[in-house]
Amino acid sequence: MEFFSASLVAAVKLIFAFDPEIYRIMWTSVRISISSALLASFIGIPLGALITIYEFHGKKFLQVMLNSLMALPTVTIGLIFYGLLSRNGPMGDYGLLYTQMAVILGECVLILPIVVNLTISAIQSADERLLPTLKMLGASQLQQLLLVLRERRVAVLCAVVTGFGRAIGEVGVAMMLGGNIAGVTRTMTTAIALETNKGEFEFALALGLLLLSVAFAVNGLLQVLRRGHE
């Protein structure tokens, strides 16, 4: 217990000493996670809205698939993308492996099913009169899509934030595609794993505390937005 409390005090001291290495790692993590969440939202939100609004063959099967993909192991995505991006892979010529872009792409695929599914839930939980009202007022299909998303913006934002939370907390994709290169692809989670292995428990704990703070801050912001909407 003494070891843990001493490490905790040292970790807090590191945070408030504004250790540049810690904050560089945090910034890298946040930047990669925001980028992947934005990319996944750019694809996933319209996709979720389209799946909800339109009826087509195989819709149920697609939804079952999306649900299953939410539980996709991060190392599996890491493995697949490693195969695609490695020098001998079909996308090897782009030289993306061990870059931030590789991690962003991998995490985007990881969180895409989450964003799509939660967007579908957000729209499905809208008042059943919303869509007929928009149709009745003469909204085109694109206008319907945009207005439904506008009406459900807080719930859709929840989908994005949940995706961000999943991205910032994952380690498999970041480790396999980023390579944990200091100052380039070292994220909070990969750094925590590395520093713990090295025996730098205080440093790892400081990063862990910052990771928690980021998660709390994002969720706090979401609550404020939700309350403002009500």
Added chain:
Amino acid sequence: MTIPTIAYSLTGIQCAYANGPAVLEIENLDFQSKNITALIGPNGAGKSTLLSVLAFLKAPNAGRLQYFGRDCSNKNLLQLRRRVGLVAQKPYFLSGSVTENVELGLRLRGVNFRQRRKQASRALQQVDAQALSDQSVKTLSGGEAQRIALARVLVLQPDVLLLDEPFTFLDTGVIKTLEKLFVALVAEFGTTIIFSTHDRFHAMLLADHVVSLVNGCITESPLINFYSGKIVDGFFDTGHLKIQLPEPIQNGSYVCIDPNEIVLSEQPLISTMRNRYPAVVTSITVDSGNIRMTVDGPEQFQVLITRQALDDFGFKIGEEIWVNFKSTAVEVVGSYTTKFD
């Protein structure tokens, strides 16, 4: 080019939800343009479904729907929807102010801000709701919401105005204002108005035509004094009274009695009228020169009499009287399952 006088022409229309039974089955029905048509019928009769079909929100499962002489298809759906306006029974508003909601349809049509504000203000004035313009839609009462929903459609100046139970939450004063507005819309702009209502007398007084719906089918009956029950030994048993039928009919779950065929008297009439029940006068109202009396007996009856008859007999509220009618005044509306009791 002359504008067709038929707004809608329905032939062999069938509608069902999911894999359920048909909720609407109409062989032939035309709606005259520049007219007010009322749809009447009990809950579940198919009024709202029919309005959804006419608003191009629900595609029929079978049949042909023509709008001003042109066949309707999925290809011209947006153009068709933009020519009609539906005011739902429980309207939905998007988050924002009353004005933002009233303007929405214009915004979707690309009308500029200044023009939108001007037209929205005029529409709010038409429904006597200018005072609500800056209010959030979340704070509207049922009656206010109904009026704002109407303004939201009126602002689009539709060729056809469809209203689902428009008078449900409104007080008498507002109802009168809206009735005048509907008549003016028909007279000035040639708008076709189709509305659904439970109040059959109201329908008969306001509308040029009345369409009665029972269990998704058109019926000739005006559906006044409309009772559900079952036929037992030549009588229709509502559970509260037994009505003598004109002929031996085996099946039938609904009957209605023409309000003009009911005779009120101080004593039971000894005549060919085989249906006689004691009742109490509960209301006497004047509707377009006719006297409409409501009398409560084993069932509630609506009766239409002339002013002369009222003066002669001097009926008063609370007075005990007799309700008399011939069995020929009773119409068995149809043999239906009791799905909307």
